[in-house]
Amino acid sequence: MTHGSARRRTVDVEGIARVEGEGSLHIDVHDGVVADVSLSIFEPPRFFEALLVGRRAAETPDITARICGICPVAYQMSACAAIEDACGTTVSEGIWDLRRLLYCGEWIESHALHIYLLHAPDFLGCADAVELAEHDRAVVERGLALKRTGNLVMETVGGRAIHPVNVRVGGFYSAPDPAAVAALAEPLRRALDAALATVEWVSGFDFPDFQADHRFVALHHPDRYPIESGRVGSSDGLDVSASGFADLVVEEHVARSTALHARLEGGLDYLTGPMARYALNAGRLPGVARQAAAAAGLGPVCTNPFKSIVVRAVELVFACHEALRLVEAYEPPDPPAAAVLPRAGEGTGATEAPRGLLFHRYRIDADGVIETARIVPPTSQNQRAIEADLRRVAQGSLDLPDDALAWRCEQAVRNHDPCISCAAHFLDVTVDR
Amino acid sequence: MSPTDPARRVVVAGMGNEYRRDDGAGPAVAGRVAARLEAVVDLGPLADPLDLLGRWDDADLAVVVDAVRTGAPPGTVAVVDLDEVAGRPVAGAPVTSSHGIGLDRVLRLARAVGNGPRRVLVVGVEGDDFGDGLGLTPAVARAVDDAARRVAELIEEDR
Numbered sequence: 189m190t191h192g193s194a195r196r197r198t199v200d201v202e203g204i205a206r207v208e209g210e211g212s213l214h215i216d217v218h219d220g221v222v223a224d225v226s227l228s229i230f231e232p233p234r235f236f237e238a239l240l241v242g243r244r245a246a247e248t249p250d251i252t253a254r255i256c257g258i259c260p261v262a263y264q265m266s267a268c269a270a271i272e273d274a275c276g277t278t279v280s281e282g283i284w285d286l287r288r289l290l291y292c293g294e295w296i297e298s299h300a301l302h303i304y305l306l307h308a309p310d311f312l313g314c315a316d317a318v319e320l321a322e323h324d325r326a327v328v329e330r331g332l333a334l335k336r337t338g339n340l341v342m343e344t345v346g347g348r349a350i351h352p353v354n355v356r357v358g359g360f361y362s363a364p365d366p367a368a369v370a371a372l373a374e375p376l377r378r379a380l381d382a383a384l385a386t387v388e389w390v391s392g393f394d395f396p397d398f399q400a401d402h403r404f405v406a407l408h409h410p411d412r413y414p415i416e417s418g419r420v421g422s423s424d425g426l427d428v429s430a431s432g433f434a435d436l437v438v439e440e441h442v443a444r445s446t447a448l449h450a451r452l453e454g455g456l457d458y459l460t461g462p463m464a465r466y467a468l469n470a471g472r473l474p475g476v477a478r479q480a481a482a483a484a485g486l487g488p489v490c491t492n493p494f495k496s497i498v499v500r501a502v503e504l505v506f507a508c509h510e511a512l513r514l515v516e517a518y519e520p521p522d523p524p525a526a527a528v529l530p531r532a533g534e535g536t537g538a539t540e541a542p543r544g545l546l547f548h549r550y551r552i553d554a555d556g557v558i559e560t561a562r563i564v565p566p567t568s569q570n571q572r573a574i575e576a577d578l579r580r581v582a583q584g585s586l587d588l589p590d591d592a593l594a595w596r597c598e599q600a601v602r603n604h605d606p607c608i609s610c611a612a613h614f615l616d617v618t619v620d621r
Numbered sequence: 622m623s624p625t626d627p628a629r630r631v632v633v634a635g636m637g638n639e640y641r642r643d644d645g646a647g648p649a650v651a652g653r654v655a656a657r658l659e660a661v662v663d664l665g666p667l668a669d670p671l672d673l674l675g676r677w678d679d680a681d682l683a684v685v686v687d688a689v690r691t692g693a694p695p696g697t698v699a700v701v702d703l704d705e706v707a708g709r710p711v712a713g714a715p716v717t718s719s720h721g722i723g724l725d726r727v728l729r730l731a732r733a734v735g736n737g738p739r740r741v742l743v744v745g746v747e748g749d750d751f752g753d754g755l756g757l758t759p760a761v762a763r764a765v766d767d768a769a770r771r772v773a774e775l776i777e778e779d780r
Binding site: 305 | 638640666669729735
């Protein structure tokens with residue numbers, strides 16, 4: 189929808205397509221200059237934080253899993269890590285490996301969904317995945333098969349794919365049967381091949397020439413690509429524990445949104461997610477993923493957000509390879525969960541959701557009842573970086589007609605796979621110019 | 622053929638979020654249906670129609686239950702056959718939906734890759750309050766049993 193005079197024009201798009209959930213995007217252009225950009229989202233984590241107070245710490249994985257249908261494991265894992273931190277619980281390596289396997293399932297499912305059904309149509313001139321499927325059925329079938337494999341991993345380890353029920357603070361209610369885990373190997377081998385084909389496919393897309401100079405923030409780990417644990421690092425040298433990072437993150441309330449916008453102390457914006465993880469951890473990818481990245485022309489750092497689809501595809505290779513490694517090494521952890529003894533205190537847990545860093549912090553009393561809860565999802569951390577991209581993309585595209593400009597701006601949002609379904613329900617785009 | 626015929630695959634999916642008050646109507650009805658009819662597989666609760674992909678594959682009948690807001694009295698139950706409305710705007714369509722890709726597009730996608738369900742029935746339960754919070758409003762809560770009974774009848778009638 190378009191409004192406006194010569195000096196000022198307004199474009200409304202009812203709902204940004206292919207972004208998980210709802211929100212709205214407003215771009216204000218005066219005299220040919222982008223004056224203001226705001227991405228507004230509604231954020232249920234705020235509601236969940238209030239809901240959690242007074243509940244038992246053991247309930248956090250089940251309750252917070254319901255924040256998001258796309259990345260429930262991320263919420264469960266960060267919740268468990270935070271409560272275990274508060275209680276001083278040590279979890280065995282076998283349990284951590286099983287968590288990592290479950291999380292790989294979520295990465296595979298989420299990345300396949302975003303690459304094939306939400307992001308790729310942008311580059312192929314297709315309105316959406318339906319048009320893509322009608323144009324190239326085989327490629328969409330490959331994406332759906334990848335997604336199914338991710339679901340299968342989540343069902344096998346987590347009991348079910350949406351809102352897994354086998355996760356508890358300390359570990360799992362029961363360790364999956366070794367035969368069931370072994371049966372994942374064959375689908376994962378096929379998924380690895382499909383993931384490699386995915387990298388090759390997306391690396392051939394035409395990408396707008398665009399560079400963004402974001403401060404990258406991601407978990408890092410001395411000897412593996414980060415998913416379920418690690419310290420928090422940044423492209424400008426930060427190296428802190430999850431707790432130290434939570435101390436640095438300042439959330440500001442923004443009037444136009446129920447979401448809080450996160451910044452680092454001192455007002456520094458930052459970006460989490462695949463581009464950040466890759467920039468800080470590319471050297472810890474397995475050889476097969478490194479080779480795929482090199483063949484796709486990715487250097488050690490990717491600074492073009494439109495190419496995030498290539499990084500996501502490389503992470504898909506990694507997740508399939510890592511899941512296969514964990515499946516082949518699997519021994520049921522015994523016991524399947526560590527005993528968690530409540531004590532008064534505070535704990536922080538940070539893990540890498542497919543979309544980026546997600547951290548939880550809880551204060552609990554001596555009986556294990558939650559006194560305060562803080563949940564900071566990747567999308568609220570990325571919001572300022574997404575707006576910075578939008579500002580530059582919009583400024584560079586003002587010669588486009590309204591529809592094309594709105595479309596380009598939607599693409600700039602989709603580059604970061606924002607999970608607004610954690611949130612709310614429609615994304616309206618408004619351009620005033 | 623009965624609902625328990627093992628050769629016939631019937632799935633039911635509740636769309637919605639029980640932490641958004643009446644948005645939880647879909648999962649509540651779907652759960653009730655699955656409890657009544659053992660052979661019916663409950664896929665939900667689902668947050669997004671895309672979650673149906675891979676789960677409703679090759680079903681003879683998929684019943685998708687979602688909260689809607691059409692202006693009818695809260696608790697009103699309406700049924701549409703998705704093939705009869707797909708591709709065109711539906712008067713009083715289910716606008717209160719949290720979902721980026723519409724159900725009809727997801728069905729088209731599933732069929733484009735050859736494994737969509739034979740028939741999809743959409744059961745809308747008129748909601749009242751979609752704000753943050755737990756629990757259905759009284760009129761919607763009272764409608765859950767009726768809606769579940771209606772779905773069971775639809776499953777029985779579909780041959």
